[in-house]
Amino acid sequence: MFSINQPDNAVEEWHGYRLYNFSLKGTACKVVCPHREAEGTPWLWRARFFDEWPYIDLAMLEAGCHVAYTDVANLFGSSKALVKFDLFYNYLVKKHAFNPKVALVGYSRGGLTVYNWAARNPDKTACIYADNPVCDFKSWPGGKGNGPGCKQSWKECLEAYGLNEAEAIEFKGNPIDNLRPLAKANIPLLHIVGDSDEAVPVSENTNTLANRYSKLGGYIEIIHKPGEKHQPHSLKNPTPIAEFIKLHYLEGLKSC
Template sequence: MRLPTHTRLMLILAAWSSVSALVLADEFADYGASLSKRLGLQATALEVAGKRAFVILPAAEKQQTPQPWIMYAPTLPDYPDQHEAWMHRQFVEAGIAVAGIDAGEAYGSPDGCQALSALYQQLVERRDFARQPCLLGRSRGGLWVTNWAVDNPELVAGIAGIYPVFNLQDYPGLANAAPAYHLTESQLQQQLAEFNPVARLQPLIAARTPMFMVHGDVDDVVPLATNSAAVAEKFQSAGAGDCVTIKVIKGQGHNFDESFFKCQELVDFATKQAREGAQP
């Protein structure tokens, strides 16, 4: 007996959906396994708003309710990487979870911030994570976390950065960033005050958001003067200079030196702020 056309189509679609779900599940499982191997820590892959995400939890005896946590960026197929293994191990040993979502090369765009919000909602509303995470941006991850923080200052316990980008003009440059914002280069240039983190810090200044950055003084990819130092100057000019600390690494640029990735002061700052964000 020949089935009606609409029935055949429903069966085909159901079979296709089952195969797609299996492929998606395998992809997420592979991602979790790959990240766990790179960091030497147990990372759990999540699907959040159709995007790949991860969470690294402390051992069961160190978990808390609400769970203090760090929102990390940029989460990409290769990030976080092995250079950050020591740092993330310190966090989980201190009872701090770490999580991130792969928004692609979003460069702090509204799409990227929307992805961070989806991650936040899933962890805070469904998993009893603390309402105020500490944010950690490595390099271009600074664009992600700062623009999200500017939009949500009441949800941020602090911001830490490893040679973080705060200025789209320096990295990735407006021509490269514009597609992520669904703008042309000239349109993005005209709207920099709306989108460039270094130009829109007032909500963080008003909230007196604590910040800690470690940055090399010869960084020619993300120059200190127009990124971390520019942020500090804006806080200082507004009478909130005591909120920002920069550890300047002499003679270092945009590299993998241990002074960046085994920076105890940064780990201590992020741990302290994440714990404070979990207080009632």
């Protein structure tokens, strides 16, 4: 079970579970502990919106998973974000004996981070659950397709990647471009999308990714929410998500 020496104000109760707040080289991190740890010390790794729409977090805590989060939201899945992800991963796996494989969770722009990290680390990725995810930064925050984009976020995104606008348009390092390592490793994907997502159009993100992943022989499930927009994320009844993660992650640990 995860435990570190922290000031009292850095440890709190979160929905009935113990939450540790700490920093790794200046990056805010969180770990929530289950009441009883499942076999193999599995964990769920959130890349965005900690404490919002926590339905799957609570379901997996109940199943014995730790829930982890590190704040890299404003780095948009760039190499700077992935370095911070590597640091957090190594800290939890090497120092606290978390399972070497993790279930990744990416809401909205968190999709950029979890997919880009998984493409570099397919051997460390058990499965991915992405919710209305950004799969191509040209769509959001770039707004180069049917969505409105976000000027300020686009500026921050370009800065994070060290690209100008012309270079960003030609960039081939988005999740939709780097699916082959995931397919080769047989990593299962689950996307939940609001079919009327006004910010991150499904056609430019999830649909493009799903079509390419399927052509590579990869497995992806998509749960559609007819008429729903970008938010709210997740499902109030997270059973389908929990069953996906248990099947493709926890069940495999039991057989080890």
